[in-house]
Amino acid sequence: xxxxxxxxxxxxxxxxxxxxxxxLTPFVxxxxxxxxxxxKVVQGDDxxxxxxxxxxxxxxxxxxxxxxxxxxDEHNRVKCVACFLCATACPAHCIDIVGTEAPWEDREKYPxxxxxxxxxxxxxxxxxxxxxxxxxxLTSLFDLTGASRxxxxxxxxxxxxxxxxxxxxxxxxxxxxxxxxRPVKGH
Amino acid sequence: MDxxxxxxxxxxWLEPLLKIAVVVGVLQGAVAYLVLAERRVAAFIxxxxxxxxxxxxxxxxxxxxxxxxxxxxxxxxxGADKLVFLIAPISIMATALVTFATVPFGYYMPFPxxxxxxxxxxxxxxxxxxxxxxxxxxxxxxxxxxGGWASNNKYSFLGGLRSSAQLVSYxxxxxxxxxxxxxxxxxxxxxxxxxxxxxxxxxFFLLQPMGFIVFLISGFAESARLPFDLPEAEQELVGGxxxxxxxxxxxxxxxxxxxxxxxxxxxxxxxxxxxWHLWFIAPAAKPETVTMFGGVIYVLxxxxxxxxxxxxxxxxxxxxxxxxxxxxxxxxxxxxxxxGLVNLVVSAACQEFLGxxxxxxxxxxxxxxxxxxxxxxxxxxxxxxxxVQLPART
Numbered sequence: 001x002x003x004x005x006x007x008x009x010x011x012x013x014x015x016x017x018x019x020x021x022x023x024l025t026p027f028v029x030x031x032x033x034x035x036x037x038x039x040k041v042v043q044g045d046d047x048x049x050x051x052x053x054x055x056x057x058x059x060x061x062x063x064x065x066x067x068x069x070x071x072x073d074e075h076n077r078v079k080c081v082a083c084f085l086c087a088t089a090c091p092a093h094c095i096d097i098v099g100t101e102a103p104w105e106d107r108e109k110y111p112x113x114x115x116x117x118x119x120x121x122x123x124x125x126x127x128x129x130x131x132x133x134x135x136x137x138l139t140s141l142f143d144l145t146g147a148s149r150x151x152x153x154x155x156x157x158x159x160x161x162x163x164x165x166x167x168x169x170x171x172x173x174x175x176x177x178x179x180x181x182r183p184v185k186g187h
Numbered sequence: 188m189d190x191x192x193x194x195x196x197x198x199x200w201l202e203p204l205l206k207i208a209v210v211v212g213v214l215q216g217a218v219a220y221l222v223l224a225e226r227r228v229a230a231f232i233x234x235x236x237x238x239x240x241x242x243x244x245x246x247x248x249x250x251x252x253x254x255x256x257x258x259x260x261x262x263x264x265x266g267a268d269k270l271v272f273l274i275a276p277i278s279i280m281a282t283a284l285v286t287f288a289t290v291p292f293g294y295y296m297p298f299p300x301x302x303x304x305x306x307x308x309x310x311x312x313x314x315x316x317x318x319x320x321x322x323x324x325x326x327x328x329x330x331x332x333x334g335g336w337a338s339n340n341k342y343s344f345l346g347g348l349r350s351s352a353q354l355v356s357y358x359x360x361x362x363x364x365x366x367x368x369x370x371x372x373x374x375x376x377x378x379x380x381x382x383x384x385x386x387x388x389x390x391f392f393l394l395q396p397m398g399f400i401v402f403l404i405s406g407f408a409e410s411a412r413l414p415f416d417l418p419e420a421e422q423e424l425v426g427g428x429x430x431x432x433x434x435x436x437x438x439x440x441x442x443x444x445x446x447x448x449x450x451x452x453x454x455x456x457x458x459x460x461x462x463w464h465l466w467f468i469a470p471a472a473k474p475e476t477v478t479m480f481g482g483v484i485y486v487l488x489x490x491x492x493x494x495x496x497x498x499x500x501x502x503x504x505x506x507x508x509x510x511x512x513x514x515x516x517x518x519x520x521x522x523x524x525x526x527g528l529v530n531l532v533v534s535a536a537c538q539e540f541l542g543x544x545x546x547x548x549x550x551x552x553x554x555x556x557x558x559x560x561x562x563x564x565x566x567x568x569x570x571x572x573x574x575v576q577l578p579a580r581t
Contacts, residue, residue, distance in 0.1 A: 003578070022565045030506035034232045038502075041231040048236040 061170055064140035065123045068116055068154070069162035071135050071172050078160060079135035082109040086127035086136050094120035095127060114156040118144060134173060139166045202301075206309045210287050218445040219249035225501045232505045256438035264339060264431050271337035276432065276439035279330025283443035283450070286324045289316035290453050291377050293486035294463050295474040304474050307486065308378065317375045321362060324409070324450060327443065328354040331418060334440070335428035346427025349512065350411060350418030356519040357408040357415075363527030364401035367534040368458045371395070381462030385470040389546045392459040397530040397557045399459045401523050406451035408519065411444065413504040417512060452496035456489065460496075463489040522564055529560050 019025045040046075049056045058064050071079045082099030094117040102110040127136050139162060146152045154162075223238065223245060230237030238245040263272055293307030306312070313319065328351055335347020368391050369375055372383045384390050392399040408415040419427035429440045456462060463485035464470055477485075510518070533556045537549050 018566075022561050031502065034502060034506045037234055038228065038231045041234055041236070045234075046231075046236055047234045050236075 058140055061140040062173060064142070065125045065128075065138040067118065067139050067141040067144050067162060068121075068127070068159060069137055069139050069166060070114060070156065070159040071137060071163055072160065077104065078110060078114075078156070079133050080111045080114060081107045081133055081135070082111040082114075083132060085130040085132060089126040089130035091124060091126060092120045092122045094118075111156060114159060116154045116159065118152045118154055119149060137173065139170055141166065202305065203309055206307075210292065210309060211284060214284070214287065214446060214449065215442070217449065218442050219253060221445055221449070221497060222252065222441070223248050224497075225504075228498070228501045229505060232502070253438075256435050259434040261434040261436060262431075266339035267431065268337040268339070271333050272431075273436075275330045275334035275337060276436045276443075277330075278333065279327050279443045280439045280446075282323050282327040282330065283446040286320050286446075286450050288323075289313050289319045289377065290450065291381065291457065291462070292453075293482060293489060294378075294381075295477040296482035296486075297477060297479055304477055304482075306378070306474070307482075311378070313376070315375050316377045317365060317369065320450070320454065321358070321365075324447065325354065325358055327447065330440075330443070331428050334432065338428070338431035340431050342424045342426070343428050343430045346418045346420070346424050346430070349420075350428060353408060353411070353415065353417060353515060353519075356516060357405045357523070360401050360519065360523035360527045361405035361409055363524065363531055364398045364405060365458060366527075366531050367391075367395045367398040370531075370534050370538050377457050377462075381457055381464065382470075384461040385464035387546060388464075388466060389550070390459065390461040390464075393550050394546060394553055395459065395530065395534065396553055397526055397560065398534070399455075400557070401526050401530065402459065403455060404518070405523060406455065407500070407503070408515070410447040410451050410500075412448060412500055414507045414509050415515060416509060417515060420509060448497060448500055449493065452493045452500065455496050456492040460492055462492075525564070526560060529556065 017025070073079050080097075081102075082097055084097055084099070087093075087095040087097050096113075096115040096117075097111050098113045099109045100112040102108060104110070123138065125138055128138050131137075141162070144152075226248075227237040227239075227245070238248045241247040241251050263269055288309045291306075291308040295304040295306055297304045308316075331350045331354075332347045335343045335345075335350070338344070368380060371391060371394060372380050374380065374383075380391075411418050417427075418424075419429070421427070424430070429437055432440060465488050468484065468488065530553075533552065537552055541549060
């Protein structure tokens with residue numbers, strides 16, 4: 001890039017006044033800026049979220065990519081039709097499905113077992129994108145912890161229980177609810 | 188100790204030993220809590236809360252930090268010079284602590300059962316107090332250089348190199364800045380300096396504004412605090428001279444850095460802000476008339492001023508960016524030393540022609556000189572190198 005390039009925008013430094021040239025105003029400016037912030041926090045206006053007691057809020061919890069859940073339909077059955085699209089889309093190969101003949105009239109197959117290894121998952125949301133029946137969704141649960149590797153392998157029952165846990169706060173996207181806008185702290 | 192009694196009466200060794208125990212103990216505790224204070228102040232300035240989990244308001248955090256320092260694995264790098272590597276933190280810590288031998292932490296304190304009121308200095312009556320402080324604190328640079336060298340690491344080495352040049356450069360203005368105060372009082376004893384300010388009511392920053400500014404800036408540079416923390420400059424040198432240190436050895440470096448900061452704060456308060464003197468608390472006429480209550484008040488006043496000064500250090504840290512190395516050097520040699528010399532000449536002339544009194548006139552002259560010199564250096568720029576002509580841009 002040459003200095004005579006037309007796309008370069010040259011910015012001139014602002015000229016300092018007399019006091020500025022004697023280092024008086026820059027000196028005081030630096031100190032006042034920092035002390036203002038200090039008193040702001042002393043008065044209780046800070047950006048910190050006191051985590052375990054205080055939960056962080058999301059701009060839109062519905063598009064957050066946290067722990068997975070398996071959605072249920074209105075008859076309380078798993079929505080999944082065991083089409084394997086999510087497992088195919090998964091770049092981390094963390095979804096393991098065993099499909100079998102469905103006992104219901106409205107579909108051919110359903111998952112006999114549906115296991116997600118949360119430790120392998122990279123929370124990219126591709127499974128959610130791929131699902132044709134909106135059966136798998138990512139919730140806004142972000143503080144996923146466990147004491148062992150086995151504990152972090154989520155089977156069908158566990159994934160369905162995540163749905164039961166979160167269905168009230170985060171309605172299914174296919175249900176046509178508009179996303180509730182929540183204010184982000186600090187703004 | 189019985190065999191010593193004929194030569195040294197117990198009072199003569201017991202008193203200093205007790206003072207040493209108190210000073211060292213209080214210093215270490217103070218440092219632990221200053222680390223917490225610094226973290227909280229830093230957090231507040233950055234709109235955060237800082238450590239507030241361990242104990243109420245995070246007050247037990249220093250305990251956890253100390254435990255961590257002690258329990259962490261001590262690693263000596265394979266390529267390091269083991270002996271020097273071990274000596275460096277010890278030497279820096281020792282010199283930082285020894286500095287306090289002549290720094291008074293109060294006025295006098297009567298004690299039941301002791302005839303003379305106790306002077307609140309570890310070594311009272313030492314006539315070269317200031318000189319001793321500067322001599323010993325400048326030894327601290329050995330710890331930094333040795334640590335940087337012995338680590339056998341480029342970053343550490345660069346940190347040590349930078350620090351040696353910086354500390355040596357700023358010793359000169361630091362010494363010059365104090366000479367004005369010494370001229371005003373005719374003594375290198377810090378107790379005398381404080382008493383002189385208490386008697387006249389004129390704190391010396393009013394009479395020596397230039398001396399104070401030079402002292403403060405050089406003090407920041409000497410204690411290697413931001414904006415002069417080039418020896419550690421974590422963004423460019425990882426951690427500078429203490430990159431390779433772990434556990435308590437690193438803790439000793441951190442500890443001595445804070446003790447340096449406290450020393451500079453003490454000196455600033457003692458030399459320029461009246462020490463234990465406050466205008467509405469009448470100073471005791473004689474050491475013998477100090478009551479126990481009065482003595483405690485004096486200690487508290489002095490500590491409060493020191494804490495304010497330390498807060499200023501922490502506040503400054505987040506207010507300005509770090510200097511570039513050539514800027515650091517040119518400020519030291521081209522600005523601070525001329526300032527110190529002008530101040531020295533003007534205060535010597537004032538002292539000679541105006542006598543020991545006439546404080547108002549002296550203050551007027553001093554502030555006038557400060558304004559004139561700052562104007563000369565910053566606006567007229569006699570010392571600035573000619574600007575390099577950049578190729579013309581079209």
